[in-house]
Amino acid sequence: xxxxxxxxxxxxxxxxxxAAIRPRSTPGLPTGDVVGPVPKAWxxxxxxxxxxxxxxxxxxxxxxxxxEPDFDRRILLxxxxxxxxxxxxxxxxxxxxxxxxxxxxxxxxxxxxxELSHDFLxxxxxxxxxPGYLGVFNRSHYEDVLIARVxxxxxxxxxxxxxxxxxxxxxxxxxxxFTLVKVMLHISPEEQRERLMERLTDPHKHWKYHSxxxxxxxxxxxxxxxxxxxxxxxxxxRAPWYVVPADRKWYRDWAVANLLRETFADLRLSYxxxxxxxxxxxxxxxxxxxxSL
Amino acid sequence: xxxxxxxxxxxxxxxxxxAAIRPRSTPGLPTGDVVGPVPKAWxxxxxxxxxxxxxxxxxxxxxxxxxEPDFDRRILLxxxxxxxxxxxxxxxxxxxxxxxxxxxxxxxxxxxxxELSHDFLxxxxxxxxxPGYLGVFNRSHYEDVLIARVxxxxxxxxxxxxxxxxxxxxxxxxxxxFTLVKVMLHISPEEQRERLMERLTDPHKHWKYHSxxxxxxxxxxxxxxxxxxxxxxxxxxRAPWYVVPADRKWYRDWAVANLLRETFADLRLSYxxxxxxxxxxxxxxxxxxxxSL
Numbered sequence: 001x002x003x004x005x006x007x008x009x010x011x012x013x014x015x016x017x018x019a020a021i022r023p024r025s026t027p028g029l030p031t032g033d034v035v036g037p038v039p040k041a042w043x044x045x046x047x048x049x050x051x052x053x054x055x056x057x058x059x060x061x062x063x064x065x066x067x068e069p070d071f072d073r074r075i076l077l078x079x080x081x082x083x084x085x086x087x088x089x090x091x092x093x094x095x096x097x098x099x100x101x102x103x104x105x106x107x108x109x110x111x112x113x114x115e116l117s118h119d120f121l122x123x124x125x126x127x128x129x130x131p132g133y134l135g136v137f138n139r140s141h142y143e144d145v146l147i148a149r150v151x152x153x154x155x156x157x158x159x160x161x162x163x164x165x166x167x168x169x170x171x172x173x174x175x176x177x178f179t180l181v182k183v184m185l186h187i188s189p190e191e192q193r194e195r196l197m198e199r200l201t202d203p204h205k206h207w208k209y210h211s212x213x214x215x216x217x218x219x220x221x222x223x224x225x226x227x228x229x230x231x232x233x234x235x236x237x238r239a240p241w242y243v244v245p246a247d248r249k250w251y252r253d254w255a256v257a258n259l260l261r262e263t264f265a266d267l268r269l270s271y272x273x274x275x276x277x278x279x280x281x282x283x284x285x286x287x288x289x290x291x292s293l
Numbered sequence: 294x295x296x297x298x299x300x301x302x303x304x305x306x307x308x309x310x311x312a313a314i315r316p317r318s319t320p321g322l323p324t325g326d327v328v329g330p331v332p333k334a335w336x337x338x339x340x341x342x343x344x345x346x347x348x349x350x351x352x353x354x355x356x357x358x359x360x361e362p363d364f365d366r367r368i369l370l371x372x373x374x375x376x377x378x379x380x381x382x383x384x385x386x387x388x389x390x391x392x393x394x395x396x397x398x399x400x401x402x403x404x405x406x407x408e409l410s411h412d413f414l415x416x417x418x419x420x421x422x423x424p425g426y427l428g429v430f431n432r433s434h435y436e437d438v439l440i441a442r443v444x445x446x447x448x449x450x451x452x453x454x455x456x457x458x459x460x461x462x463x464x465x466x467x468x469x470x471f472t473l474v475k476v477m478l479h480i481s482p483e484e485q486r487e488r489l490m491e492r493l494t495d496p497h498k499h500w501k502y503h504s505x506x507x508x509x510x511x512x513x514x515x516x517x518x519x520x521x522x523x524x525x526x527x528x529x530x531r532a533p534w535y536v537v538p539a540d541r542k543w544y545r546d547w548a549v550a551n552l553l554r555e556t557f558a559d560l561r562l563s564y565x566x567x568x569x570x571x572x573x574x575x576x577x578x579x580x581x582x583x584x585s586l
Contacts, residue, residue, distance in 0.1 A: 063500040063501075066500060091393060092393070092394060095393045095394075096393050098389075099385050100384060100385070100389050100398055101381060101398060101431070105396075138394070197578060200571055200578065206564070206565070206571070207360050207565045209574070211574060214574065214578050214581060217581060271497045272500045274502070278493055281502070281504060281507065282490070282493050285493065285507050288510060290510055
C-alpha cells in the first residue's frame, strides 16, 4: 500500500486545487477483494484494530517521556473542516479507539476577550501537549486565517502576515519535538446539506444546529479559497497538510487512523529498558516479608 | 440489583475498617446464571456496553453545557489506590469505553516547586473540569493526607487540618454543579506483589517499576491507616467515598462503570430542545441555492 501521507499530502509546491479532490473518493483503499462487500464494516473494524496498535505506540511514547529526562517527542493532530465536516466524529472514532490517558484534546471556539487581548498564537501555545502525549486540536490557529479572513475580522494585511507567523511557530514546534499532522476533512456542500438536515430531523441532534449555519453556506466558495491558500502556504515539508476526503465517514476515520499509524512508525519508538538490576529486584521482592501481613 | 453506590459506600458514620473489605470480593455481581462460566469475559462485555450508555449521557451533558448559559453540572471521578492498584487500567478500560471529547483527565504526581509554593488545593482548583465534562483525577488532593502523612512531609497538625479543608472545598464544588465520585481501588499486598513481579518479568513493563516500590511496601499498614481515616472523615453525604475491591481487574472496571452509570442516572439529563423553528429551518435549507455549486 502507498503511504497515506503521500496520497493525501497537499501544498508546499504551488496552489492547492481543492475542487479537484472529490469528497466521496477513497484514496489508498485496498481493492474490493480485501475490503469485501461492506466497506463501511471493513473500515470500522480496521479503525478498531489500528486503534489498538496506536494505543501501544502511545504507551511507548508515554513511557519514554516518563523515564528519559530530555525526551521531547509528541504528536499533534490538527483537525480543520467546514461545519459538519466531522471533526467531532473523527475524534470520537479514532481517538476513541486509543488510550484516553495519553490523549490531550483541546477545542478552540470563538476567542474570549482575554484571548483577543493577546496575539492569535497565545491561546494555542497554552494548549500544547507535553512530551509523551498525542495532542488533538479540534480547530486551531488556522481559524485565524480562515474565519478571520472570510468574515473580515481583521484587515487583509493582518491575516496575510499570519501565514509566515504560523510557519515560524510550527517550525519552532517541530524543533522542540513535535510531529504535526494537519488534516483538513474535506466534505461537499451536498453532504453538508444532508448532515444539517439530519440535525434538523433528529431531536437528539437539534443542539448541534444553528440557524447561522445555513447562512454560512453562502460563504462556501470564500472558505474553500481561504483553505486552499492556507494549505498552499502552510503545507510545508516540516509541517505538511493533508486533505482527507470526508463525505464517507468510515473512510475519513480509516484515513486519519492511517496517517497517525505512519507518523508513529516514523518515530521508531521502543519501550525504555530497565534502569535497575532486574534479578536483584526480583529477589528483593520475593524475599520481602511485610510486617503487617 | 442493589445500587452499587450503596454497596460500596464507606465513611460518614464512624471508622472505616478496610481490612474487613476483601479485595477479591465482587459485591453486587449478578448470580452465576447471568454472568456465565467466564466472569471476566462477561465483565469486559458489560463495560463496553455501559461505556456506550455513558457516552450517550456524556453527549447530553456536553449538549446542555453548550446550549444553556447557566448550566454548571459536571462529574468528577477521583481515583486513589496503592501502587499497582489499577488507576491507569481503570481509566484505559472505563474512560476508554466513552467519548474522549467529553473527558477531562488529569494526573497528579509529586508537586512541583511552583505547586509547593501555594496551598495544597491550588493545583487541584486549576485542574477542575468545566461544566459539561466528565473529569477524572488520577490521584488527587487526597495525596496530601496520605503520602504527606505517611512520609511525614508535613507535621501532623498540618495534614490533620486538611480533612476539614478538603470537606469545605468539596462542598464548594458540589455547590457549583459538581457530582463527586471518589473511589479507592482496594488491592491486597499479595496482588500488589504479583503485579510488581509482572512489571519485573515483562520487559514492556519495566518502565513502570521503581526500586522504591518494594521499600514502600513496608509502609503498607501506615497507608491503610491513612486511607481509613481519610475515607472516614471525608466520606461525607455530599461527597461520598466508595471502596472498590480491585484484585480482579474486570470486577473493578465493571464496578466503576456502574458507579458512573448510577451517577449519570441521578442527573436525569435530556437533550436540549430546539431554540429555533425546526420547520422554518428545514425550508430555508431545502430552498437554498449555493451560488458556488
